[in-house]
Amino acid sequence: MDSFVFNKFAGAFLGTALVVFGLGELKNIIYHAETPEKPGFIIEVAEAATGEAAGGGETAxxxxxxxxxxxxxxxxxxxxxxxxxxxxxxxxxxxxxxxxxxxxxxxxxxxxxxxxxxxxxxxxxxxxxxxxxxxxxxxxxxxxxxxxxxxxxxxxxxxxxxxxxxxxxxxxxxxxxxxxx
Ligand code: HEC
Known part of the structure; x- marks a missing residue:
């Protein structure tokens, strides 16, 4: 009986630990996905501005x-x-x-x-x-x-x-x- 209860707690603990680690991992994934996105966008704008300054930009x-x-x-x-x-x-x-x-x-x-x-x-x-x-x-x-x-x-x-x-x-x-x- 006792070991059964212990197992239940252990299981609950492991489950929670998994979720916590899982969230941490998920955060990393989101964070990592975001990082390259921003500089990429900034570079694009900078390029468009250069094109305009050079007179070769799309007038539209x-x-x-x-x-x-x-x-x-x-x-x-x-x-x-x-x-x-x-x-x-x-x-x-x-x-x-x-x-x-x-x-x-x-x-x-x-x-x-x-x-x-x-x-x-x-x-x-x-x-x-x-x-x-x-x-x-x-x-x-x-x-x-x-x-x-x-x-x-x-x-x-x-x-x-x-x-x-x-x-x-x-x-x-x-x-x-x-x-x-
Ligand atoms: C074929 C005749 C015609 C030509 C060509 C024309 N317009 Fe007009 N324009 C009008 C008429 C008629 C109105 C009044 C429109 C209304 O009340 O809907 C008007 C109104 C305007 C208004 C609004 C003025 C106000 O007091 O609110 C502007 C601005 C304007 N025209 C600019 C121009 C410009 C700039 C050009 C040349 C690129 C031009 N129009 C060519 C006939 C013409």
Missing amino acids: KESLGTLLAKADPAKGQAQAKACLACHVFEKGGANKTGPDLWDVVDRPIASHEGFAYSDDMKSHSGDKWTFENLNTFITNPKGFVPKTKMTFGGIKRDQARADLLAYLRTLSDSPKPLPAP
């Missing part, structure tokens, strides 16, 4: 701030010829098919006096034309405002859009600060 991965930092407003002015069919860029300029775009950066959306915006554009009126919003809209106007009256296909090349935004930014008495790269 560059932030708008980075693209704007190297944007050329003169090239943007050439891009903007596509807008002149419908927009005026002068201070106090007239609304044509589209509203005057003087000082459009950071202007509240759908706020230009005397222009009859689409309902869909007006639904964004709580927001502003930040560089980000302009960038999204000019990539694909209907992607940002599905029922917009602006019948323009969009500019797909990231750097071309950044050049255009850099030009739009100059159309102001006090150009807005560029977003951080």
